[in-house]
Amino acid sequence: MTRTQLKEHPYRPHLAVIKEIIQETPTIRTFRLTWKDPAVSAHFSFQPGQVGQLSAFGVGESTFVINSPPTRREYLQFSVMRTGEVTRALHQLNVGDTVGVRAPLGNSFPYTSMKGRDILFIGGGIGMAPLRTLLLTMIDNRADFGDITVIYGARSPEDLCYRYEFDAWRAARVNLVLTVDREFPGWTERVGFVPTILAEEAPNPYNRVAITCGPPIMIKFVLAGLRELGYEDDQIYTTLERRMKCGIGLCGRCNIGGTYVCVDGPVFSGTALRAMPPEL
């Protein structure tokens, strides 16, 4: 009888080492990873918007967007909000520990088609993670884009991720509009929910692409707000969240009708969203 052993297969993660951990907010930690295997380092590539399955061995895997840009290759970055078992286990890891990564998975933002246009990012909470990878790629190719406006909101000032980078974003001519849900002592920026701030800012839709990510309820109101401002479906992109296991279109979990968020997404245009059955 022949013995078949599967040394390489799509369920098998590559190993990576935690190089740095950043405490973003009370519940979100950013992990900067490097590949253990030099061959993987040399060949690994991805596009903004693609995700990875991160393993805490012995506990399981969860899905996170790769939020470092492909233009910066020193490390691969994931920001993890603590919500359940795998995320708790990831939060217990230290610099030097090993994790597993299955990446890149899923589709990506249509970066090339965004060149030469004005850009509007609208992020809420941890939803800034998928936007960061695209934003930084644009910043690293700043001349390719017109106005870049970022509307970013969180519940409170301490719930904003990547605060240590805001100055660098602004230095790259990013119009950064920050907002929190209510007044906080010492907070001098905007106050109010993201969709409200969007309506107030009202960035002109002419030759502009809008990209949004955040909690489902925020996305819903942002999409309505954008349409109100005159944005067409094909000018709007969002990422969708679904509980995922396999990440490769097989476990049958993440479908919306015949669309699988893990392989056909997570990035969808407004046009694609309209064609999907109402099961978000």
Place this chain on the structure above:
Amino acid sequence: MNNASFVSHAELADLLRRLSEQAEVWVPTRQAMTPHRPMFRPFQAGMDLDFQPMPVTSAKGVLFPQGEELLKFRKEKSLSEATVTTLLWEDPAVFRPTIVFGCRPCDARGFLVFDRAFLQGSFVDPFYKARRDKNLVVSMVCPEPDAACFCGAVGSHPADTEGSDVQMIPVKEGYVLHGLTEKGQEFLKNVENTPSQAQQEEARQVWTSAQGSVDSGASLTDDAQHFFKRFADTAFWRFHTERCLSCGVCTYLCPTCYCFTLTDETNGVHGERLRSWDACMFHHFTQEASGHNPRPTKAERFRNRVGHKFSYFPEKHGRFACCGCGRCLRHCPVGMDIRAIVRALGESEEVHD
């Protein structure tokens, strides 16, 4: 039909014994826990074989086990830095050749759904592929379809050969076997006897009468076309799924359901990543970490099951993800009937809460 072999009732156990020296042979057998209907189990001498009533379980576990190891790992502490652990792989997975012997044509067609999902999508499932490559299916012309069988409504019939390597036809003295694929022809070398003229003739009659023996009503294709028109009709889905207990029996017994979950198990420094069957009928299946659930009630979950089998999958892969075996209605504790729901999709009158 040429290239036929014959095995008598008396020789059958010996044939299976010889086959099980080369492969794991799965046969329908009666167990103490299911005295009235057989289940598929690996053959062992002395088993109580029973090819007559439709087995409770399908043979899907042969190619897609209810639980299996996808990865094995070992954690190792660094000697120099106390907090650091590294990981070592241990490769699992040894695949034996398998023979599914005596399943129904519907079960054989069930594997074709798996083939589409696991071999022809964006990613190939290497575990399924490794098993499938070394698998042979001997299906049996279905002697007595029952009231729950509806293969006829999903484009098949009780003498269908699609998906089978060998077809087995029950006659008085035993079984006439036909090789349908190259693999199947090769397999028949294990069976020395050829059927007599009379046995051939009897087989032909059994085959012909079986073909028309199921009364499934009209094809479900036309009804399924109304799925999206009904999608947002919450009252319709609530009304039709009221009795469902979300127990998942229908999906576990279904030869075309392939959803799974991945979990880790550890014992000290050793661990495994396991794949096990899961089902869209369960609440937690789509429960997100934020607490949001896109299919919060059984109405949405049942709708997904109907949609997947009769709309999404056919659109993508050109065939129903249902082979009409009827297990989901035969064994549902509250008698849910997926066919009745598909038929109702096209009915014009509105349903109200």
